[in-house]
Amino acid sequence: MAAAASFDITSTVDLQEVDNAVNQAQKEIGQRFDFKGAHIEIDFDKAKSTITLLADDDYKLSAVWEVLQGKMFKRGVPIKNMKLGDKEMAAGSAVRRVVSLQQGIPTEAAKAIVKFLKDEGLKKVQATIQAEQVRVTSNSKDELQEAMKRLRGHDFGIELMFGNYRS
Known part of the structure; x- marks a missing residue:
């Protein structure tokens, strides 16, 4: 695995x-x-x-x-x-x-991001709120890339930055 x-x-x-x-x-x-x-x-x-x-x-x-x-x-x-x-x-x-x-992701926006990822139907993707950031994990790198693509296409009222990619 x-x-x-x-x-x-x-x-x-x-x-x-x-x-x-x-x-x-x-x-x-x-x-x-x-x-x-x-x-x-x-x-x-x-x-x-x-x-x-x-x-x-x-x-x-x-x-x-x-x-x-x-x-x-x-x-x-x-x-x-x-x-x-x-x-x-x-x-x-x-x-x-x-x-x-705005420094960091506000709680309501973080909740909206997690809900958005769940609603998108990406089965292998999990999102968790960690203080003022959201960590997205998956066993599939393709699913993570798809999640990034969909997040970029949606407006949460703040600028999203993706980083700390670990494989």
């Missing part, structure tokens, strides 16, 4: 790349004509994994968000793992928005 092969499903954000993207966004915003004279802030808190956006009005806030998303995409940061919070009023007429960065 063949030994069990496995891989882990994770979802992480490289905080150094986020920091680089925030710095690039700040530099671009400082140079753009449409932001001249505007009070714009982008604060990245590594400890809390949050980015706070502050702008004079809704239009500028959405423009800052678009610039930041573009820089994140160019640096390979998964946009799906960025959860945009609600707009809130700040001092004066300024608007603030907090973006939280």
Whole structure:
């Protein structure tokens, strides 16, 4: 009988790349004509994994968000793992928005992944939740590859990363 092969499903954000993207966004915003004279802030808190956006009005806030998303995409940061919070009023007429960065797979998404694999009818594939990741095991490497293919084709609301493949 063949030994069990496995891989882990994770979802992480490289905080150094986020920091680089925030710095690039700040530099671009400082140079753009449409932001001249505007009070714009982008604060990245590594400890809390949050980015706070502050702008004079809704239009500028959405423009800052678009610039930041573009820089994140160019640096390979998964946009799906960025959860945009609600707009809130700040001092004066300024608007603030907090973006939280999803590190690891949330419990509800992990349960959805396990349920999805069971519902797909892959008989030899077993999935288990391990803290903030999901381990998928099978005796058949072909079944594992099929599971990866099907998982890539389904949207769980976060960016899935496959690694730690063992055979």
